[in-house]
Amino acid sequence: MKASKVTSNNPPIHVTARGAARLKAGHVWVYRSDIKEPKAKLEPGSLVSVLDDKGRLLGDALYSTTSQIAIRMFAGPREETLASDLAEIIGNRVAAAISYRDEIVQQNDACRLIFSEADFLPGLIVDRYNDILTMQVLTQAMDRPAIRDAVLGSLREHFPGASIYERVDERIRELEHLAPKASGLVGKPQKGNAKTATIFTINGLRFHYDVATGQKTGAFLDQRENYAVAAQYARGEALDVFTYQGGFALHLYQNCRRVSGVDISRPALEVAEENATLNGYNVEWIEANAFDYLKDQSTGGRMYDTIVLDPPAFAKTRKNFDAAIKGYKELNLRALKMLRSGGTLITCSCSFHVSEAEFLDMLASAAADAHRSVRVLEKRNASKDHPVLLGVPETNYLKCVIARVE
Ligand code: SAH
Numbered sequence: 079m080k081a082s083k084v085t086s087n088n089p090p091i092h093v094t095a096r097g098a099a100r101l102k103a104g105h106v107w108v109y110r111s112d113i114k115e116p117k118a119k120l121e122p123g124s125l126v127s128v129l130d131d132k133g134r135l136l137g138d139a140l141y142s143t144t145s146q147i148a149i150r151m152f153a154g155p156r157e158e159t160l161a162s163d164l165a166e167i168i169g170n171r172v173a174a175a176i177s178y179r180d181e182i183v184q185q186n187d188a189c190r191l192i193f194s195e196a197d198f199l200p201g202l203i204v205d206r207y208n209d210i211l212t213m214q215v216l217t218q219a220m221d222r223p224a225i226r227d228a229v230l231g232s233l234r235e236h237f238p239g240a241s242i243y244e245r246v247d248e249r250i251r252e253l254e255h256l257a258p259k260a261s262g263l264v265g266k267p268q269k270g271n272a273k274t275a276t277i278f279t280i281n282g283l284r285f286h287y288d289v290a291t292g293q294k295t296g297a298f299l300d301q302r303e304n305y306a307v308a309a310q311y312a313r314g315e316a317l318d319v320f321t322y323q324g325g326f327a328l329h330l331y332q333n334c335r336r337v338s339g340v341d342i343s344r345p346a347l348e349v350a351e352e353n354a355t356l357n358g359y360n361v362e363w364i365e366a367n368a369f370d371y372l373k374d375q376s377t378g379g380r381m382y383d384t385i386v387l388d389p390p391a392f393a394k395t396r397k398n399f400d401a402a403i404k405g406y407k408e409l410n411l412r413a414l415k416m417l418r419s420g421g422t423l424i425t426c427s428c429s430f431h432v433s434e435a436e437f438l439d440m441l442a443s444a445a446a447d448a449h450r451s452v453r454v455l456e457k458r459n460a461s462k463d464h465p466v467l468l469g470v471p472e473t474n475y476l477k478c479v480i481a482r483v484e
Contacts, residue, residue, distance in 0.1 A: 088160075090129050092114040093114070093136070097109070101137070109148060122255065125159060165228035168232075172233060188208060200217065201217030210243060210275075213264070214247065238269055239270055242263065243261070246259055261289075280299075285323065291349065304458050311455070312329075312422065316336070316383065320388045320390070330384060331359045338362040341363075347363040372416070376415050381416055392427075407444050407447075411444040424481075427476075430472055434457065452483050459474065
């Protein structure tokens with residue numbers, strides 16, 4: 079590694095003053111509107127050197143010929159990355175991401191192993207579910223054969239018995255102009271046969287995981303630590319709204335007299351029931367639209383001691399902000415009205431476009447309308463295996479507020 083440098087061997091790309099300011103503030107993306115079209119024709123996913131409007135080197139980046147996010151930084155100006163070393167560096171970063179998980183995730187055999195920018199591997203996500211690893215490739219660079227081989231090689235070295243399954247998002251491949259391909263197993267484990275279904279353990283509870291089930295997502299690993307904390311506060315009669323495959327509901331069960339889980343998706347609830355059986359638990363699963371269900375229950379005067387709200391992201395873009403807040407407020411207002419005095423509300427939002435402050439404002443407004451005093455006990459985020467990279471706010475999306483309601 080060189081101490082500093084002013085030139086680079088990689089093809090140059092110039093960014094506007096606005097693009098440069100964004101990078102200097104710690105972000106790692108530059109949008110296409112903030113780059114000057116490269117003079118030479120660049121290969122999809124190639125390594126480029128990023129220069130500011132005065133020709134100063136800002137670092138090396140991975141380039142996409144089609145994405146609105148034209149470049150994703152890979153290294154700062156002090157460490158020259160040679161194209162010939164790229165695969166090796168990526169293999170090393172995969173190893174570093176795994177060793178970080180070894181330090182911070184104990185007694186759980188499921189977690190996010192690689193979280194894209196937050197692990198310095200922009201465009202790559204890898205989750206572990208016991209002996210199945212799922213991989214998502216989101217950019218041209220990460221799809222290049224040499225880079226895929228480096229990633230897979232490093233994953234296999236660390237998890238020789240694991241099956242690796244690639245989950246393909248067709249829309250992303252289209253946007254990146256990558257040839258269409260189907261989701262599927264990638265190669266074979268070094269030991270044993272490839273598998274697509276398994277059982278994983280988090281916080282001492284067992285869950286089914288099957289890559290082939292309809293749901294696009296696996297389990298919501300980002301809530302792992304929040305599940306355990308929610309269980310500590312839970313008691314009495316509990317309702318888990320937007321339960322999916324029962325993540326919160328099964329954790330609450332340990333300390334509650336009675337637990338119900340609500341979701342609109344029957345396939346999700348079928349897995350939830352299998353998960354309950356696996357742990358010897360008896361949860362009531364309700365297939366319903368959460369808005370209708372909460373309305374019926376609250377107008378019917380039903381009360382609970384613990385309520386979890388973990389809806390899907392209502393604000394997919396900033397344009398949906400007002401509608402999203404309205405949705406969050408309706409849910410939270412109804413839940414607050416249905417909590418007994420001294421009860422606990424565990425309320426989440428995974429909308430990046432709604433900040434923690436905006437979420438708390440919404441909650442305060444719901445509390446005022448519900449005429450309830452609410453004390454915030456914990457303001458939580460995603461588990462440590464989904465680190466937040468400072469300067470890249472997109473890596474900080476999950477809010478989980480635990481509150482006591484009088
Ligand atoms: N709490 C879950 C994750 C929830 S993901 C966990 O920890 O695993 C969001 C869930 O909301 C999905 O399962 C989806 O089926 C469900 N959902 C979406 N819209 C809904 C609605 N209007 N009513 C009820 N459930 C809904």
